[in-house]
Amino acid sequence: MTVQVLLPGALAGLAGGARHLELQPDGGTLADVLDALAAEHPVLCRRIRxxxxxxxxxxxxxxxxxxxxxxxGLRTPVTDGAEVQVLPSVAGG
Structure with missing residues (x-):
């Protein structure tokens, strides 16, 4: 199974500048996708979890x-070809 992870510019620097990552998680949940992301980009994953x-x-x-x-939540099903988008909240005034 292959999943696309989409990152905004604010997080892309933690993935070597990539805004689109292709992952092959071991399972079919969001937790599995984030585990695969952590294996490849541990600093990025610490910003997410x-x-x-x-x-x-x-x-x-x-x-x-x-x-x-x-x-x-983390049990959300993720199927082959899915897009997982990560967006940090923006605050300020």
């Missing part, structure tokens, strides 16, 4: 356009 492995509060993750907070 906290020390308990949970997606950080101010990071939004979408699988094929669906917010994982409402689709099962």
């Amino acid at each position: 906290d020390e308990t492995g949970t997606v950080r509060r101010f990071v939004n993750v979408y699988v094929d356009g669906e917010d994982v907070r409402y689709a099962g």
Whole structure:
């Protein structure tokens, strides 16, 4: 199975400048995708997940356009060819 991970410019620097990553996770959940991402880009993954492995509060993750907070969190199914988009929240005034 192959999954595309899409990163904004703010996170691309932590993946060697790549904004599109192709991963082959061992399983079919978001947790499996993030585990594969951590194996290749551990610093990037630490910006996405906290020390308990949970997606950080101010990071939004979408699988094929669906917010994982409402689709099962880390158990969200990820199928072959899926797009996983990672977007850090923007704050300020």
